Amino acid sequence: MSPSSTKIFEFLFDAGEGLLRSGASAASTTKTLLAICAQAGLKNVTVSIIVGQLTVSYQPEDGSYPISRVHNITPGILDIWWRSRSENTIERFLLGEIDIDQADREFKQFYQRQKNRSTWWWTTSGYGILGMGFSILLGGDFVTTLGAVLVSMCVSMLFRWLSRVGAPGIFSYAAGGFIAVLLAAGFMMLTNTNQATICVVSALAARLAGVTAYAVIQDSITGWYLSAAGRFVDIAVCTAGLISGVAVAIAAANPFIGDDVQLVELVTADTGSWFYSILGAALVAGGFALASGGLKIRLVAMTVLGSLAQALYLVMTKLYNVETFFAIFAVGTIIGGICVMVSRKVSLTSNALMLVALLPLFPGLMIYQGALSYFFGIGDSGTSLMEALVTTYCLSMGGTLGQYLVSQAMWQARKQQFRRRYPDGNFDTDQAHEYQAQDIMLPIFSKPFNSAEPRE
Structure with a gap:
């Protein structure tokens, strides 16, 4: 496994644990992790969430053996400090403002500060x-x-x-x-x-x-x-x-x-x-x-x-x-x-x-x-x-x-705004990173099992 792939997995597990431990639904977490994979250029990815465990698998090339990694997640209480900073880093990565190396560094810094800060x-x-x-x-x-x-x-x-x-x-x-x-x-x-x-x-x-x-x-x-x-x-x-x-x-x-x-x-x-x-x-x-x-x-x-x-x-x-x-x-x-x-x-x-x-x-x-x-x-x-x-x-x-109800209304409003700004664009495929990042804060009620969830 290449060093870049290792960093991506570390980033995925840090992000997934931060979300799941503080009450995020499995669907919302899966959608977010798949969006990270898409932005990082990782294709053929599957995310699986079961009780206390997060599994990420991907196939580097067609016909090759899939690579899977498993991360155990212990139950935790709501940590607003960690949750808000994790979501901010994820959003900036999906918008292309930071790369995978900087995102990984930020998560490691958060983790270190979390260990050292007196709460x-x-x-x-x-x-x-x-x-x-x-x-x-x-x-x-x-x-x-x-x-x-x-x-x-x-x-x-x-x-x-x-x-x-x-x-x-x-x-x-x-x-x-x-x-x-x-x-x-x-x-x-x-x-x-x-x-x-x-x-x-x-x-x-x-x-x-x-x-x-x-x-x-x-x-x-x-x-x-x-x-x-x-x-x-x-x-x-x-x-x-x-x-x-x-x-x-x-x-x-x-x-x-x-x-x-x-x-x-x-x-x-x-x-x-x-x-x-x-x-x-x-x-x-x-x-x-x-x-x-x-x-x-x-x-x-x-x-x-x-x-x-x-x-x-x-x-x-x-x-x-x-x-x-x-x-x-x-x-x-x-x-x-x-x-x-x-x-x-x-x-x-x-x-x-x-x-x-x-x-x-x-x-x-x-x-x-x-x-x-x-x-x-x-x-x-x-x-x-x-x-x-x-x-x-x-x-x-x-x-x-x-x-x-409100998340669907906001999504439809965002869709109309996109169409006015890009009348010749396709909301399903154009600027995918934009809608994936903007959707992090919204709850997910669909089933994004095997790919980033397409929108109509």
């Missing part, structure tokens, strides 16, 4: 702000909100340490749930308050969502069923680990705390005050964006989008009495479309924006309460879990529908 303080602060937001959304008082901030920050530091020592994901989540309950119980006993459940949920709700929820739906729509199944299993395993840790901690703590602190009780979002509800949503979205490395304009954009999602939900359910699940679907559709429109302005794909913006509405609370209700016989666990599933479906399908 613990903004990650910890971000999760503290997120915990504050969830506590406000659930109607927690000042003391409970303070406890939610402290527990969220401690759990964040625990996850960071477990990641550094290479602990398996399910045990990391179990440890996080276990520590969250013990810390919340201890804090509530010291402060003589009884909102431990709100404190625990506030610290763990974001962990229940996962960064791949929306990509599961997109992979299913585009026919990547194996990838969708793998992402779904990853979400289920991590959630099961978290719930198990919480359940064990509750069972272990109950004999010592007695009835003074209620660790298992049903709580719901407090929508009585619009101000506090929207403020809580803004803190949740902004906190998660900060914890994920989103700064400056991206932090502002995600905070505003989170506030807007909550405001739209309140308007529909409180002013117009729209049924809850339909309102969630409608909000998801609107926010999904807006995320596509602003994605290029903030240089971040719509999936990442939508994940953060809709986080306050994600049914982490219902998943948590449904599972614990089953373990401890409180309330109707079946109803809670069914509500969680329906809410997940409405958010994911609504967000995906909004992305699809």
